[in-house]
Amino acid sequence: MIKLLPLLALLFSFNAIAELRATGDLGIVIEREDGNALIINTTEHKRLAKIEKLGDLSHASVVFSRDQRYAYVFGRDGGLTKIDMLKDAIDKRIIQAGNSIGGAISQDGKLIAVSNYTPGGIKVFSSDTLELVADIPSDYGEGLRSKVVGLVDAPGQRFVFSLFDAGEIWMADFKNPKAPAIKKFPNIGKQPYDALMSPDGHYYIAGLFGEPGLALLDLWNLDAGVKHILSDYGKDDEKLPVYKMPHLEGWAVAGDYVFAPAIGQHKVLVIDKNTWELHDTISVAGQPVFVMARPDARQVWVNFAFPDNNQVQIIDVKDLSISKTLSPGKAVLHMEFTPRGEQVWVAVRDDNQLVVYDTETLQEITRLPANKPNGIFFSSRAHKIGL
Incomplete structure (x- = not known):
């Protein structure tokens, strides 16, 4: 029996090594109807858990945490869940509000911020323990509190977000987490509904639902x-019903251009980033x-x-033209590129599938089952600004 112990130890060690997993090619897929999240491997096209x-x-x-080990899931019911x-x-789960719309992780990876419809404002937590660090209510006017949208991280240990009801943009500087400094930009336009941070962290752009145009904040020149x-674009056009609000964090910045969805129209706007x-x-x-832009912006x-x-x-x-139209299936909700863009994963909700395409040949590679998949999020996001 004694002679078997080293062999058993060796076998145990081998099994432990075989189960080791790297984090760089992991991702999370949301199954919206069941309230579940799938952990997937993007290289091997596998569902892991x-x-x-x-x-x-x-x-x-x-x-994602900066070491890509932990995923922080923001639920509509105010739930914040840390997944190992x-x-x-x-790892831990809390209910931090009544109605939540998204979140962000700080530049140093130590803080998690959540934007809330109800009660209105942002709450900031320790990424390690999920203990509350700061509560910033979105108060404006007399006894009014706004829904918060478009929350993103920004360089300088800051968060930037928009107040839908107030028509304002706020910036919260968390260099001192115990006493965050808030800078407010009022009268930015009616009903900012979502926002984009440029990949270099230079510009914050809020889309406006209540009037034509966009609101642009230059983070290098806040005094401006x-x-x-684009205040004049579409103001005289026929107003069409909006079946689903565009998602501005899915806007594309490619070279000298910003590609943006036109609200209620069958058009993509191409904006010159220089002018x-x-x-x-x-x-x-x-x-x-x-x-959404492929990582090489082509x-x-x-x-x-x-x-x-x-x-799709x-x-x-x-040449700013449509090169291909694909038909992945019923109800395409979200897309996500692999880190260097050779493949894209597509969530097809009503067919209960994830479809993977080769972005060079535009040929389908494989399909994986998923129950009513919604968002797809890869761990490479851990090292990108504004996601």
């Missing part, structure tokens, strides 16, 4: 305040929801609101 009982994930988003992607388990851009004027418009198959992929949400179109950035 299912994490259950995460609450209302109808508008879920995810950020190496142990395939929930907020600039209105912030409209350069061109591209007619597409439906109302755009996500407009392609922009677009999906659409109902009733055209069975399609690819824009060739070189």
Whole structure:
């Protein structure tokens, strides 16, 4: 029996080594109807685990710790869940508000901020323990509190977010977490509904639902305040019903251009990043929801609101034209590129599938089962600004 102990120890050691897992090619897929999250491997196209009982994930988003081990899931019901992607388990879960719309992780990875509709404002937590660090209510006017949208991280240990009801942009500086400094930019336009941070952290752009145009904040020149851009675009056009609000964190910045969805129209706007004027418009198959650039910026992929949400179109950035229309299945909700862009994963909700495409050949590679998949989030996001 004694002689067997070294052999058993060796076998145990071998099994432990065989179960080791790297984090760079992991990802999270949200199964919205069941309130579950799948842990997937993007290189091997595998489902590794299912994490259950995460609450209302109808508008879920995810950020990652800088070591890519932990995923933080923001649920619509105010739930904040920290998932250990190496142990395939929930590390900690709290209910921090009544109605939440997303979140961000700080530049140093130590703080998690959550934007809330109810009660209105942002709450900031320790990424390690999920203990509350700061509560910033979005108060304005007399006894009023705004829904908060468009929360992103920014360089300098800051968070930037928009107040939907107040028509304001706020910046919270967390260099001193115990006493965050708040800078407010009022009168930025009616009903900012979402926002984009440029990949270099230079510009914060809020889309406006209540009036034409966009609100642009230059983080390198805060004293200049907020600039209105594209104020004249579409103001005289027929107002069409909006079936699904575009998601501005899915906007594409490619080279000298910003590619943005036109609200309620079958167009993608091409904005010159040097002048912030409209350069061109591209007619597409439906109302755009996500407009996302391949990491090398050569392609922009677009999906659409109902009733055209069975399609995906690819824009060739070189000549600003549609190069291909794909039909992945019923209700394409989200897309995510692998870190260097050789593949893209597509969530097809009503077919209960994840579809993987080769972005060079535009050929389908494989399909994986998922129950009503919604958002797809890869761990490479850990090292990107504004996601």
